Amino acid sequence: MIRQKWNxxxxxxxxxxxxxxxxxxxxxxxxxxxxxxxxxxxVVMSGYLSIHTKTFLTSTNIxxxxxxxxxxxxxxxGQAMVIIGGGIDLSAGSVMALSGVISAMLxxxxxxxxxxxxAGLGLGAFLGYVNGVLISKTKLPPxxxxxxxxxxxxxxxxxxxxxxPVRKLSEGFLFFGQKDIPVLLWKVPLPAxxxxxxxxxxxxxxxxxRYGYHIYAVGGNELSASLAGINTGRITILIYILSGFFxxxxxxxxxxxxxxxxxxxxxxxxxxxxxxxxxxxISLRGGEGSVWGALVGAAIMQVLRNGLVLTGxxxxxxxxxxxxxxxxxxxxxxxxxx
Amino acid sequence: MPDSDVRPILEMKGICKYFGxxxxxxxxxxxxxxxxxxALVGDNGAGKSTLIKVIAGxxxxxxxxxxxxxxxxxxxxxxxxxxxGIETVYQELALVETRDVADNFFLGREPTKDRFGIWVDKKxxxxxxxxxxxxxxxxxxxxxxxxxxxxxxxxxxxxxxxIIPWGGRxxxxxxxxxxxxxxxxxxVLDLVxxxxxxxxxxxxxxxxxxxxxxxADRIFVLRGGKKVGSRLKHETTGDEIVKLITGAxxx
Numbered sequence: 001m002i003r004q005k006w007n008x009x010x011x012x013x014x015x016x017x018x019x020x021x022x023x024x025x026x027x028x029x030x031x032x033x034x035x036x037x038x039x040x041x042x043v044v045m046s047g048y049l050s051i052h053t054k055t056f057l058t059s060t061n062i063x064x065x066x067x068x069x070x071x072x073x074x075x076x077x078g079q080a081m082v083i084i085g086g087g088i089d090l091s092a093g094s095v096m097a098l099s100g101v102i103s104a105m106l107x108x109x110x111x112x113x114x115x116x117x118x119a120g121l122g123l124g125a126f127l128g129y130v131n132g133v134l135i136s137k138t139k140l141p142p143x144x145x146x147x148x149x150x151x152x153x154x155x156x157x158x159x160x161x162x163x164x165p166v167r168k169l170s171e172g173f174l175f176f177g178q179k180d181i182p183v184l185l186w187k188v189p190l191p192a193x194x195x196x197x198x199x200x201x202x203x204x205x206x207x208x209x210r211y212g213y214h215i216y217a218v219g220g221n222e223l224s225a226s227l228a229g230i231n232t233g234r235i236t237i238l239i240y241i242l243s244g245f246f247x248x249x250x251x252x253x254x255x256x257x258x259x260x261x262x263x264x265x266x267x268x269x270x271x272x273x274x275x276x277x278x279x280x281x282i283s284l285r286g287g288e289g290s291v292w293g294a295l296v297g298a299a300i301m302q303v304l305r306n307g308l309v310l311t312g313x314x315x316x317x318x319x320x321x322x323x324x325x326x327x328x329x330x331x332x333x334x335x336x337x338x
Numbered sequence: 339m340p341d342s343d344v345r346p347i348l349e350m351k352g353i354c355k356y357f358g359x360x361x362x363x364x365x366x367x368x369x370x371x372x373x374x375x376x377a378l379v380g381d382n383g384a385g386k387s388t389l390i391k392v393i394a395g396x397x398x399x400x401x402x403x404x405x406x407x408x409x410x411x412x413x414x415x416x417x418x419x420x421x422x423g424i425e426t427v428y429q430e431l432a433l434v435e436t437r438d439v440a441d442n443f444f445l446g447r448e449p450t451k452d453r454f455g456i457w458v459d460k461k462x463x464x465x466x467x468x469x470x471x472x473x474x475x476x477x478x479x480x481x482x483x484x485x486x487x488x489x490x491x492x493x494x495x496x497x498x499x500x501i502i503p504w505g506g507r508x509x510x511x512x513x514x515x516x517x518x519x520x521x522x523x524x525x526v527l528d529l530v531x532x533x534x535x536x537x538x539x540x541x542x543x544x545x546x547x548x549x550x551x552x553x554a555d556r557i558f559v560l561r562g563g564k565k566v567g568s569r570l571k572h573e574t575t576g577d578e579i580v581k582l583i584t585g586a587x588x589x
Binding site: 219 | 417
């Protein structure tokens with residue numbers, strides 16, 4: 001049709017020297033993929049801290065870091081899917097807290113571990129479903145619907161507990177957050193294993209299934225997606241259910257680790273979760289990014305926090321440092337896209 | 339050709355569509371005959387896009403009936419329309435700019451490897467896209483290029499090209515040459531004739547009367563949401579069509 005002399009990708013790949021191809025491929029990947037760039041930054045940061053502090057590169061410290069950001073990262077996978085699908089979920093922090101509170105309350109009222117955990121997860125998925133319906137059916141902007149849900153969820157936490165933390169959770173429940181699993185030479189915290197497993201599952205969902213293809217399509221251009229026959233309302237509901245569900249997993253792991261379900265838990269975490277996704281190169285315009293970005297984004301924030309503590313940076317100034325990182329990360333991404 | 343013994347493949351009777359208080363279509367009777375190229379013309383706001391969106395399942399009519407090969411159908415959504423053999427190239431092209439060429443080629447109907455339609459068959463996506471684009475001599479820098487980096491002509495070619503493998507009986511094209519230069523327009527019109535040779539019935543919307551007279555068998559004119567005429571190409575002139583479009587003969 002349009003007879004310009006461009007070749008198809010396949011033909012290009014057939015020619016050229018192998019080594020050259022590898023080099024240009026690597027350069028292209030780093031240029032194109034924010035995830036690899038960020039991974040590089042993470043490695044440099046870790047390298048610096050390993051040399052300049054005695055404590056950073058100890059398995060205890062590394063696993064503490066992993067455990068500390070695992071629940072943020074898990075919630076960030078759900079958030080990533082929402083943002084890729086063209087939305088935003090401000091209720092993630094409240095849903096984390098509420099699912100922890102519900103599981104804990106059921107436990108202290110004598111329900112089994114299995115039932116309590118399932119109830120907490122189900123509640124997270126249900127609140128996500130409500131978000132999705134509000135956004136897709138009543139056409140509320142995602143920001144407003146989930147802002148409302150954030151407040152409703154937090155209110156439920158306070159109301160149900162009377163403001164008191166729920167304590168004395170059973171051993172079987174604390175297992176999830178506190179158990180270490182031997183992997184090769186190390187004892188890896190169970191939440192970190194959950195995090196990796198969920199990252200892989202999320203990646204496969206987004207990259208290999210029709211649901212994933214449709215999430216990217218709806219986030220990239222909702223009108224085009226619906227003209228192409230994609231049920232955009234259903235996809236919208238799906239991503240908020242996933243976000244609620246992942247937030248609930250994060251919330252239950254957090255509660256299990258801390259051994260107490262406080263109504264004030266995870267306060268403001270939604271911003272950390274969104275920041276993890278954004279640092280990881282997931283565009284708030286939708287349609288672009290990957291869960292690996294959210295994972296690396298969450299890791300960078302936690303390593304930065306840890307590094308600031310280890311190097312004796314005053315703790316009160318930490319949020320400013322994190323904020324600067326968010327701005328710089330997104331700025332780099334914007335520059336690259338020009 | 340609409341002879342008495344040729345039945346319409348698509349027939350619409352008394353179609354009405356309102357948006358709020360606006361009558362986008364009012365009591366429109368429309369027919370598309372087997373293996374013809376029908377040009378749908380009219381001024382801006384005449385209801386052309388609304389009419390084809392009713393056929394494509396994007397809008398459902400407020401009143402009226404649609405028949406495909408004589409059978410009354412209620413087209414519920416774009417997917418249903420495709421199931422009925424209706425393929426559409428929208429004026430807005432319906433491409434997702436953040437996705438790459440291959441993914442846009444199969445947008446909304448990704449082939450899957452399993453019976454439940456879950457696991458996307460990426461290999462099939464790449465192969466079918468390459469083969470179709472090669473067959474049509476459409477040049478695209480790379481199948482992995484996000485559509486936002488393509489030129490207007492390349493996007494148009496992609497939007498037209500991706501309907502080809504599906505073998506639609508009824509093909510609708512809304513302004514397929516609007517974004518194109520002279521040479522590229524000629525190529526798209528060539529493709530339209532080619533599709534006719536393969537047995538498809540085609541509705542093409544265009545503002546360009548040269549294109550219309552170049553490719554169409556019949557011309558259907560809308561004005562203010564109403565049908566004002568349908569003329570065989572060899573029985574009409576550009577002047578008459580312009581008069582129908584603008585309503586000049588009524589003055």
